[in-house]
Amino acid sequence: MFRRSYSVSHLPGFGFVAILTFLMLYLPILVLVIFSFNAGVSQSIWEGFSLQWYEAAFRNRQVRDVSIRSLWLAATAAGIATMVATLAALGTTRTGRFPGQTMIYALINQPLMVPEVVTGVALLIFVAAIKVQTGYTGMGYLVAAHTAFCIPFAYLPIRARLETMDINLERAAADLYATPLQAFRYITLPLLVPGILAGFMLGFVISLDTVVITEFVKSAGQDTLPTYMLGQLRRTVTPEMNAIATLFLALSLMIVTAFFLITRKRGA
Amino acid sequence: MAEQRESHLWKWLLCTPALLVLVLAASGPLFIVLAYSFLTPGTMGGVRWEFSTEGWFRVFLQRDIFDPDEVRWNQAHLTIFWRSISLSLQTTIICAVLGFPTAWFIATRPPHRRALWLFLITIPFWTNLLIRTFAIQELIRNNGTINTLLMRTGIIDSPIQMMFTDFAVLLGMAYVFMPLMVLPLYAAMDKLDFRLVEAGYDLYASRIKVLWYVILPLVKPGFIAGSILVFIPSIGAYVTPRVLGGGRTMMLGNLIALQFGQGRNWPLGAALAVVMLVIVVTTLVLYLRWANREGGQVRV
Amino acid sequence: MKDQTARDSVEIEITGLSKVFGQGAAAFSALSDIDLTIRTGEFFTLLGPSGCGKTTLLRVIAGFEQPSTGSLRINGREVAGKGPNARPVNTVFQNYALFPHMSVADNIGFGLKMLGKPRAEVAATTADMLRLVKMEEMAERKPAQISGGQQQRVALARALAPRPRVLLLDEPLSALDLKLRKEMQGELKRLQAETGITFIFVTHDQEEALTMSDRVAVMSAGRILQLGSPHEIYHAPRERFVADFIGDTNFMELPVARLEKGGAFVTLPGGSETRAELPEGLTPVIGEKVTVVIRPEQVQMAPPDAAEMTGTVESATFFGTDTHVHLRLSDGQGFILRRQNSARTEEPAPGAVMGLKLSPGALRVLRD
Numbered sequence: 001m002f003r004r005s006y007s008v009s010h011l012p013g014f015g016f017v018a019i020l021t022f023l024m025l026y027l028p029i030l031v032l033v034i035f036s037f038n039a040g041v042s043q044s045i046w047e048g049f050s051l052q053w054y055e056a057a058f059r060n061r062q063v064r065d066v067s068i069r070s071l072w073l074a075a076t077a078a079g080i081a082t083m084v085a086t087l088a089a090l091g092t093t094r095t096g097r098f099p100g101q102t103m104i105y106a107l108i109n110q111p112l113m114v115p116e117v118v119t120g121v122a123l124l125i126f127v128a129a130i131k132v133q134t135g136y137t138g139m140g141y142l143v144a145a146h147t148a149f150c151i152p153f154a155y156l157p158i159r160a161r162l163e164t165m166d167i168n169l170e171r172a173a174a175d176l177y178a179t180p181l182q183a184f185r186y187i188t189l190p191l192l193v194p195g196i197l198a199g200f201m202l203g204f205v206i207s208l209d210t211v212v213i214t215e216f217v218k219s220a221g222q223d224t225l226p227t228y229m230l231g232q233l234r235r236t237v238t239p240e241m242n243a244i245a246t247l248f249l250a251l252s253l254m255i256v257t258a259f260f261l262i263t264r265k266r267g268a
Numbered sequence: 269m270a271e272q273r274e275s276h277l278w279k280w281l282l283c284t285p286a287l288l289v290l291v292l293a294a295s296g297p298l299f300i301v302l303a304y305s306f307l308t309p310g311t312m313g314g315v316r317w318e319f320s321t322e323g324w325f326r327v328f329l330q331r332d333i334f335d336p337d338e339v340r341w342n343q344a345h346l347t348i349f350w351r352s353i354s355l356s357l358q359t360t361i362i363c364a365v366l367g368f369p370t371a372w373f374i375a376t377r378p379p380h381r382r383a384l385w386l387f388l389i390t391i392p393f394w395t396n397l398l399i400r401t402f403a404i405q406e407l408i409r410n411n412g413t414i415n416t417l418l419m420r421t422g423i424i425d426s427p428i429q430m431m432f433t434d435f436a437v438l439l440g441m442a443y444v445f446m447p448l449m450v451l452p453l454y455a456a457m458d459k460l461d462f463r464l465v466e467a468g469y470d471l472y473a474s475r476i477k478v479l480w481y482v483i484l485p486l487v488k489p490g491f492i493a494g495s496i497l498v499f500i501p502s503i504g505a506y507v508t509p510r511v512l513g514g515g516r517t518m519m520l521g522n523l524i525a526l527q528f529g530q531g532r533n534w535p536l537g538a539a540l541a542v543v544m545l546v547i548v549v550t551t552l553v554l555y556l557r558w559a560n561r562e563g564g565q566v567r568v
Numbered sequence: 569m570k571d572q573t574a575r576d577s578v579e580i581e582i583t584g585l586s587k588v589f590g591q592g593a594a595a596f597s598a599l600s601d602i603d604l605t606i607r608t609g610e611f612f613t614l615l616g617p618s619g620c621g622k623t624t625l626l627r628v629i630a631g632f633e634q635p636s637t638g639s640l641r642i643n644g645r646e647v648a649g650k651g652p653n654a655r656p657v658n659t660v661f662q663n664y665a666l667f668p669h670m671s672v673a674d675n676i677g678f679g680l681k682m683l684g685k686p687r688a689e690v691a692a693t694t695a696d697m698l699r700l701v702k703m704e705e706m707a708e709r710k711p712a713q714i715s716g717g718q719q720q721r722v723a724l725a726r727a728l729a730p731r732p733r734v735l736l737l738d739e740p741l742s743a744l745d746l747k748l749r750k751e752m753q754g755e756l757k758r759l760q761a762e763t764g765i766t767f768i769f770v771t772h773d774q775e776e777a778l779t780m781s782d783r784v785a786v787m788s789a790g791r792i793l794q795l796g797s798p799h800e801i802y803h804a805p806r807e808r809f810v811a812d813f814i815g816d817t818n819f820m821e822l823p824v825a826r827l828e829k830g831g832a833f834v835t836l837p838g839g840s841e842t843r844a845e846l847p848e849g850l851t852p853v854i855g856e857k858v859t860v861v862i863r864p865e866q867v868q869m870a871p872p873d874a875a876e877m878t879g880t881v882e883s884a885t886f887f888g889t890d891t892h893v894h895l896r897l898s899d900g901q902g903f904i905l906r907r908q909n910s911a912r913t914e915e916p917a918p919g920a921v922m923g924l925k926l927s928p929g930a931l932r933v934l935r936d
Contacts, residue, residue: 242406
């Protein structure tokens, strides 16, 4: 007679609830993606496969403009955020406690804690005041706001990477006659690259997703893809929106997957 | 010790660019909000530079339109505050009830599969919140997927009104914040020593008793962390209640935004924003105190 | 002190050196008042338990830490205040610290490259070093693709490649298993003989220190307690800590019966008197108790009529080549005897009374 061994990790019903949760997480997205390929205008009745909504999205000049603006903004903000976060990570890791350390951590993590809507209205007030003073209405405000918001996300993987890096490697380099700059150039930087890449990707995805802050900071004609979508959602939505959302999801998914591959393969 | 001071200076110099951006575009403006909450609203939005506590007054109270001396509770605001807190707590509970079995399910998969399940939880976390909210909207609209299906199969005759209700907001928030509960719970379970569970069974405990007396106490830090991670963005939610709740089921975030839009009362909006910040910071401080007392690791 | 004449030029001279970490109430003195001279070409070992300051001293010599006070001369030049990249000293790290993103050959050539040597010279020296540590086959591998023992060899080659005056080794063998460790001990001795470079070796393993070193400095709590050849350290410990840290030791508290030139007669439990060696400059008071030490292998079993003292067997532990017999002496003090085994020797039974005889000259008085 064979009997199943007593599984200590089994808890009745848990597997069922878990599968239900996964379904709940993915079903709405799946429906959204499926109907982006619908031949009809309905979001609930399947009328055959068609790419017409994708064509419509590509032809839509406004969609093209906001997409390009979103990508440009994400690249710029994530780029700057990654640079300054790398410096900050170099300054704050692998050291004992130093005066002001807690304050630096609090400042870096602050965008994670404060609700976006609070940061949003704060920036709205601040930006309005500067606009009155300087008359400048360019993309600078959005770049600054997104950069600040991306910093904690870019900082995390870089710092994690630095913390797992053996400090003896740089000591060994110094011992082998490398100047501090050479040690950074030949040892620290090459080993930090995966962390920096991961930080940039996280920052990029976060900037792409940021809707509330953008909504409050943007001037006229500075819509990004998310604020454009938010505006459109009030109207009757056609599957063109599904197509845009699907493309957007695909982009995020690619970056996140790449991020996981980088951090997993090269991770400690 | 001059050598030490010099190296501190270096650390600060390296942090300076990041801190500059953060102070200018994130932390600094928060103080301006505080200042604006004590000014007088301008007629076309904005403020006049006159000191006033009217903004703060109006957070919870209101004056009679005809008799300014008659002060009453601001029922509309109280309702919104209550809805924000109540919906956030309900969201946290739903996420905990569904998230615990889910995290347990992932933690008990064979190690090589675990990464994939974890990845599946993380993906929604990194995909656009607006898009996920939009997906929910498409499901529960009056002519959305669910209502259409139900009507086509003849279960109902007229669509069930789900959009613009508390239910819609609750569903949306539980949906978008679920990964924030599962991830810290999983982290706690991953560290769980399963020999302790075995010991529980060995000492004649039933599954329920092992769950109650062994597993739950051990993963409590994950529970608390997850609850904080869900509760804080729920209190601060703006997009989800705006899209799914509309004007009738506003939450605090929407009330704040309203003052900077049609409301044209920036000082009131600023005061409300400060209140929201205080709720969030208080929650965080209570949590950090608790975590320090428990001696557990604090993951932010 | 063997062939001192051939090796009497000074490589490293440390005087009055101290190192304090932190400040105020939290200040911790990691090294105090170190005076030390290391000769050119010697295999010098810093031995002590963890936290004794041996690694800090090594790091001060390497330049990773700056001394709080005192002077440090390498080959006659003062280097206190200079960074590690400005000292003719290279380190083999405990965990090897091989650069994971560079090949074995690039790791070995790194120091020469940083010194700005021409590419051809870097390549030639790298090839020499690969041959020296027998790693020619592995030149293009990454550190993660070679074994622990091989990583050890690469770390050695990398540190030797720039031909430093002094090689510092920070517990380099501690990560290896026993068999590989023995092999590498021989390898290190060979490399030192072939290169003639001064080695400063840090370890907490007393056996490793005794087998490999020309001289050993035993450290505790930031100080050097005793410095000498392995033979001196083992057979003539001056302090209780040194005697206790190195090998098994019997300590006894015994009264002084009378003094003699360079020695003292102490009264053993049971009443017989025997001579104990005195450390230089110590004159005990007659009648008062002193601490004496004797190694367990310097005590023999003897028939009761020829014994100097007796003990009752409490337990015996069989180790194969020898047996450790735990005894209780007649005055109640514990005592260990190490007896060589042969196929015919019987295990002593608990409760049996055993006569003991001490090897002449093996008993030493300690400075307390």
